[in-house]
Amino acid sequence: MKPFTTVKGIVVPFPRANIDTDAMLPKNYLKKLEKFGYGDFLFDDERYLTPGDVDIDPSTRRKNPSFILNQTPYNHAEIVVAGANFGCGSSREHAVWALRDFGIRAIIAPSFGDIFWQNCFNNGLLPITLSDAEVKQILAIESRSVQSLQLTIDLDAQTVATDEQVWSFEIDANKKAPLLAGLDSIGETFREKDAILQFEQQRRQQRPWLFQSGD
Amino acid sequence: MAGATLYDKLWQEHVVTTLDDGTSLLYIDRQLLHEITSPQAFDGLRQFDRKPWRLDANLAVPDHAVPTRFREHGLIGIQDAIARKQVKTLAENCAEFGVELFDLTDARQGIVHVIGPEQGLTLPGMTLVCGDSHTSTHGALATLAMGIGTSEVEHVLATQTLRTQKLKNMRVTFDGHLPPGLGAKDLILALIEKIGTAGGRGYAIEYAGDVVRSLSVEARMTLCNMTIEAGARAGLVAFDEVTAAYVRGRPRAPRGETLAQAEDYWRTLHSDADASFDTEVHIDVSNLAPQVTWGTSPEMVIGVDGQIPSLAHARDGDQSSMQRALTYMGLKPEQALLGLAIDKVFIGSCTNARIEDLRAVAELVAGERVSANVEQAIIVPGSGLVKAQAEAEGLADIFLAAGFEWRDSGCSMCLGMNDDKLGEFERCAATSNRNFEGRQGKGGRTHLMSPIMAAAAAIHGQITDVRELLK
Numbered sequence: 001m002k003p004f005t006t007v008k009g010i011v012v013p014f015p016r017a018n019i020d021t022d023a024m025l026p027k028n029y030l031k032k033l034e035k036f037g038y039g040d041f042l043f044d045d046e047r048y049l050t051p052g053d054v055d056i057d058p059s060t061r062r063k064n065p066s067f068i069l070n071q072t073p074y075n076h077a078e079i080v081v082a083g084a085n086f087g088c089g090s091s092r093e094h095a096v097w098a099l100r101d102f103g104i105r106a107i108i109a110p111s112f113g114d115i116f117w118q119n120c121f122n123n124g125l126l127p128i129t130l131s132d133a134e135v136k137q138i139l140a141i142e143s144r145s146v147q148s149l150q151l152t153i154d155l156d157a158q159t160v161a162t163d164e165q166v167w168s169f170e171i172d173a174n175k176k177a178p179l180l181a182g183l184d185s186i187g188e189t190f191r192e193k194d195a196i197l198q199f200e201q202q203r204r205q206q207r208p209w210l211f212q213s214g215d
Numbered sequence: 216m217a218g219a220t221l222y223d224k225l226w227q228e229h230v231v232t233t234l235d236d237g238t239s240l241l242y243i244d245r246q247l248l249h250e251i252t253s254p255q256a257f258d259g260l261r262q263f264d265r266k267p268w269r270l271d272a273n274l275a276v277p278d279h280a281v282p283t284r285f286r287e288h289g290l291i292g293i294q295d296a297i298a299r300k301q302v303k304t305l306a307e308n309c310a311e312f313g314v315e316l317f318d319l320t321d322a323r324q325g326i327v328h329v330i331g332p333e334q335g336l337t338l339p340g341m342t343l344v345c346g347d348s349h350t351s352t353h354g355a356l357a358t359l360a361m362g363i364g365t366s367e368v369e370h371v372l373a374t375q376t377l378r379t380q381k382l383k384n385m386r387v388t389f390d391g392h393l394p395p396g397l398g399a400k401d402l403i404l405a406l407i408e409k410i411g412t413a414g415g416r417g418y419a420i421e422y423a424g425d426v427v428r429s430l431s432v433e434a435r436m437t438l439c440n441m442t443i444e445a446g447a448r449a450g451l452v453a454f455d456e457v458t459a460a461y462v463r464g465r466p467r468a469p470r471g472e473t474l475a476q477a478e479d480y481w482r483t484l485h486s487d488a489d490a491s492f493d494t495e496v497h498i499d500v501s502n503l504a505p506q507v508t509w510g511t512s513p514e515m516v517i518g519v520d521g522q523i524p525s526l527a528h529a530r531d532g533d534q535s536s537m538q539r540a541l542t543y544m545g546l547k548p549e550q551a552l553l554g555l556a557i558d559k560v561f562i563g564s565c566t567n568a569r570i571e572d573l574r575a576v577a578e579l580v581a582g583e584r585v586s587a588n589v590e591q592a593i594i595v596p597g598s599g600l601v602k603a604q605a606e607a608e609g610l611a612d613i614f615l616a617a618g619f620e621w622r623d624s625g626c627s628m629c630l631g632m633n634d635d636k637l638g639e640f641e642r643c644a645a646t647s648n649r650n651f652e653g654r655q656g657k658g659g660r661t662h663l664m665s666p667i668m669a670a671a672a673a674i675h676g677q678i679t680d681v682r683e684l685l686k
Contacts, residue, residue, distance in 0.1 A: 016536055018412055018512050022651045027632045031280060031297045033304055035255040035365075045653045054297050083536075085413040088446065089651060090630075091348040092252065093364035114416055114448050115348055115362055118379075122366035172380075174236035185366070186265070189374045192232055192240055196376055199231040199242055200269075209469035209477045210244050210341065211271065 001124045003182035007105045008152045009078025012068060013142050019082060020089035021116060025098045028053045038094055039101030043069060069102070073148040077102075081138050082109040087116025087127075096123050106153050108160065110135050121175055124182060126155060128169045138167075155180055218487025220384045221451050222419040225359040225484070229342045231376055240376040244341040247327045248275035248314065248368065250305040251632075252346030256369035257308040267312055268375040274336055275309050276317040277302045278326045280632045283595050283622035289320045298633065325598020325624040328352040328565035332436065333598055335465025339454045339481040344371055349565045349648065351442040355435035356462065357454040357484040359419075362443060382449065383493040385418040386486070389426035391501030396682040398575075399430055399437035400567060400646070400665035404506035405498055407445045408516035411530065415447030418494065421486060422452050426500055432461040433569045440566045441648050444513040453485035505681055507552055508650045508663040510540035515650070519668065519680045522551045543652055544660050545640065552662070552678045556588060559643040560673040561655070562619075562666055563595030564629035567646035570601050570608075572666040577610040579670045579684065585618035586676030593620040593635060595627040619673070631656045644672035 029041045031054050040058040047069055049062040063070045069077070080086075080099070086109040087095065096119045099107070106126040120127045130138075141162065142149040152161045155176060160167045178185065189196075204211050219227070231240040248256075253275065260266065267273060280301055285292035293299035302319060309316040317323045323330060328349055331337035337353045343360040344350060346368040353360035363377065371377055389402055407414075420442050427435065435452045442450030452458075459478060462468050469477045504518030514530065515537075517523060525548045529537040541547060546555075562568070562576055573596065585592045594614050596602040602624055605611050611621050628635040629647035637643050637659025646669050650661040662678065671679040 016539070017531070017533060018514075018536070020512075020649075020651045022630075022649070022654050026653055026657070027630050030251045030632060031295075031301050033254040033258075033301060035258065045657050051657070085416070085446065088412055089348065089443075089649060091346060091362040091364055093255075093346075093366060096364070111413055111416060114446070115364060115443075119364035119366065122364060172237060174234070174238040174380075177236065185378055186263070186370050186373045189240060189370065189376060189378060192234075192376075193374075195232045196240065196242070196268075196374065200375065203242065207340070207477075207480070209473045210338070212467070212469070 001182045001184065004105065004124055004126050004155050004179045006152065006154045007078060008150060009105060010073050010076055011079045011081050011138070011142050011149045011151055012074045012077035013139050014080055014082040015139050017083035018085045018088055021087055021092050021095035021113070022089055024095035025092060030092060030094055035097060036101060038098035039103070042098040042102045043067070078105045079151050079153065080104055080107040081135060081142065082107060084110040084132065086112050088113035091115040093119045093123070096120055096125060100125055108135060108138065121179060122185065124179065126153065126179060128153070128160060130160070130167055130169055134167050217491045218489040220486040220490040220492060221357065221421055221453055221484060222359070222382065222384055222449070223490070225340065225342070226381055228340065229359070237380065238378050239380060241342060241379050242376055243344055243371050244272060245336060245343040246273045246368070246371050247331055247336070247343070247345040248273060249279055249327050249347065250277040250301045251279045252365045253368060254301065254304050254308065255365050256372060257312065259369040260312070260372060265373045267314065267372045270313050272375060273314045273372070274317070275305055275314050276324055276327055276330060277305050277319055279626045279630065281319060281625040282633045283625050283627050283635060286319060286623040295633070322599045322603065325601065326565045326568065326626055328440065329569060329597030329601065332356060332432070333465070333600060335462060335468035338462065338468065339458060339484055344377060348443045349440050351448065351450045352436050352440040352565055354439040354442070354450040355432055355452050356458055357452060357481065359449060361448045382419045383417050385415060385420045385447070385494040385496065386492040387420055387422050387496045387498070388424040389498050389500050390424055391426070391499045393426055393500050394503065396667065396685050397500070397503055397505060398665055399434035401503060401506045402426070402500065403438050403441040404508065404513070404516045404663065405500070405503055406496070407441065407513050409498060410445055410496060412444060412512055412514045413446045415442065415445040418447045419449040419451060420445065420447045422450065427452060428455065431571060432458055433571045436569070437566055441513065444648055454481045505665060505668050507668065507678060509544065509546060509552055510537070511543055511650055511652045512540065513648070513650060513663065515540060517552065519552060519678065522549050525549050553680060555678045556642065557644045557672050557677060558590045558641040559637060560589060560592035560669055561628040561643055561645040561647060562593070562669050563597070563627050564647035565597065566648045567666045568595060568597030568601065570604050572646070573601070573605045573610050576666050576670045577613045579667050580617040580674060581613045583617055583674045585673045588676035589673055591620065592618065592673045593622055593628065595622045596624050598624045628655055630654060644669040644678065
């Protein structure tokens with residue numbers, strides 16, 4: 001997993017609340033067996049005017065010119081600034097893979113869907129919670145910008161900044177450290193292998209019905 | 216010291232260790248796998264040369280992308296070559312790693328959240344995870360059940376634990392008496408309308424009160440199923456004699472002395488009388504009307520006899536989201552839903568495809584005909600065993616005589632991964648759980664409602680107040 005330290009990137013605004021993971025990555029692409037290669041399908045229903053599927057080359061499809069990700073400079077965006085409850089709905093990690101493969105490194109919103117939020121950390125994306133007012137403020141600055149708005153995110157310092165302004169954000173230490181280091185969580189958990197084995201052994205005695213195998 | 220909530224007890228029972236940074240390793244008793252969110256997890260195991268920690272904790276079943284016709288042909292009956300490869304890959308992964316699989320032609324195949332409880336794979340007091348947000352369904356059996364992402368699926372396969380943090384406690388109490396024609400689907404839609412799709416974020420929700428106690432386990436599953444639509448990862452109902460009767464005799468449930476031992480423990484699975492909750496919500500159901508969604512979020516709900524709010528009353532003052540939803544749905548502010556013509560009817564999904572759902576529908580449509588104005592009305596049972604039971608009870612004959620299509624089990628038109636989907640602008644009365652833009656097919660318009668409300672819509676070709684038919 002790619003470590004997250006500082007990111008300076010272009011902001012793409014999605015001010016609407018409750019953007020769900022079905023919208024980020026429609027069902028057609030859940031048929032893919034891989035963990036990569038979803039970037040061209042991010043927000044697919046809105047992004048293209050002609051239908052798509054796993055086996056249709058996206059470069060042959062007609063793009064919707066009025067959709068923001070099809071416009072310069074947003075097609076190079078690295079930071080999403082969005083309305084509340086971003087990533088609600090389906091647990092599909094494919095939605096996070098699509099954001100990541102498009103080039104998104106961080107998402108700033110007043111709140112996130114719980115499963116989506118966890119999925120972000122497991123793929124090196126940083127979901128930043130700012131207040132509703134702060135998110136609206138950034139969106140307002142973005143809409144006034146003649147050129148694209150660039151934000152600098154410093155995970156270690158827990159700040160989001162323009163050239164003029166800085167916002168601070170909270171993040172739990174147990175989310176921050178693995179992201180900074182790009183750690184493999186399974187490897188980390190294996191450090192506790194003895195504790196798991198011991199717990200399991202005890203459980204096997206206390207709750208034996210949970211350890212019956214199939215017919 | 217205050218007593219413990221049901222969630223607190225389940226949490227405490229499963230914490231292996233809490234690390235210095237605050238992460239807890241939660242032991243997972245059961246993982247259910249399906250074809251959509253598991254291939255990348257198995258790949259991950261292969262890549263690092265890892266093996267599943269405990270094989271007998273896992274069971275896999277294909278359900279999301281499977282067709283609901285031509286199933287007798289097995290794999291070659293899947294016309295979509297990519298979906299066929301995905302179902303085949305699940306079987307290959309299960310064979311390679313030694314995970315038990317209910318394959319496409321197995322009578323026990325079905326929607327993962329239907330077959331877990333049906334087989335006794337889901338038991339009270341367990342922790343259960345699945346790479347699917349509707350895993351909350353299993354909480355109906357006093358099981359701590361949560362949807363997880365694919366990276367977590369891999370983590371649970373490899374370590375039998377989930378790295379997580381404790382949730383907050385919310386209790387939702389339904390007060391009063393449930394009027395005729397209303398059921399669990401109406402309760403959960405009313406809750407989502409009240410607290411919103413983000414209202415449960417960060418919580419485990421326990422459903423309580425006499426109304427919940429009077430519900431069957433299947434109805435409690437409907438309630439817990441859509442907990443995720445209220446933003447919470449886990450829904451719970453305390454164990455009681457209704458749960459005990461449901462579990463007894465299930466194929467994988469304990470028997471004899473072990474059952475007695477298990478039930479002794481299960482009887483402790485309730486919140487203590489002096490337990491305190493971070494948030495309490497009360498809903499009086501005595502005057503509730505059947506609930507129907509009008510928009511593109513499950514919180515956009517009204518009683519069937521009501522009207523869509525005006526823009527001035529948009530939730531959180533967000534008029535642009537409301538206008539966008541109405542435009543997508545082809546509706547206007549303050550419009551009534553009664554009498555709205557529908558094109559398709561979908562009765563199925565992990566929310567409402569169990570035998571009790573089908574019995575209720577059969578009772579309503581017996582001797583009736585699906586309206587000629589309805590292009591397609593499909594009933595998709597939740598599992599192969601539900602299908603067989605419905606046929607044995609004569610329900611399938613009633614459905615067929617009424618003009619419904621009677622399909623094989625799977626997720627089907629809930630998310631439209633197979634060929635059961637909505638076309639652009641098609642309006643659907645659906646018993647599923649999500650009315651998101653494009654969910655049932657690009658441009659499709661979904662109205663979520665209970666099974667008998669969907670059945671009433673099928674007969675009349677329009678959104679209908681089922682209470683009128685019950686008089």
